[in-house]
Amino acid sequence: MQFPLRFGDDHDEFHVSHLVQTEGSYDSKLHFHEGFEIYVAVSGKRLYFIEDSVYLVLPGDLILIRPNVLHKTSDGGSSGYERIVINFSPSFIPEQDRGSAAVFSAFGDVHNKLEIHGGMADMVNNL
DSSP states (O other), rough: OOEEEESSSSTTEEEEEEEESSOOOHHHHHHHHSSEEEEEEEEEEEEHHHHHEEEOTTTTEEEEEEEOOOEEEEOOOOOEEEEEEEOOGGGOHHHHHHHHHHHHHOOOOEEEEEEEHHHHHHHHHOO
């Protein structure tokens, strides 16, 4: 069973979706976005496929994906998970900040998996 919560839709400059999958399995289809994606793992275990790499994603992990990068998730044989996905287009960033290297530097030139621990993990869980 899924319990989705959304703010905005896929065509907006900024949108957020929160999904709780309580039973069964769910595999997303291989896809890409014209904007950036931040995937926040809240609970459960997922496999995240990004182009030719596979990441095991556990609670507290962040996945940062640049525009136009093929990706998908899979349950990897486990059921039940919770995640928050934030998507935004480059045009969502104020024009005066778009040229700043710092704005998009967290996304790097490759795919990033970040592990959050301690107080940051608590903050994510309270979103």
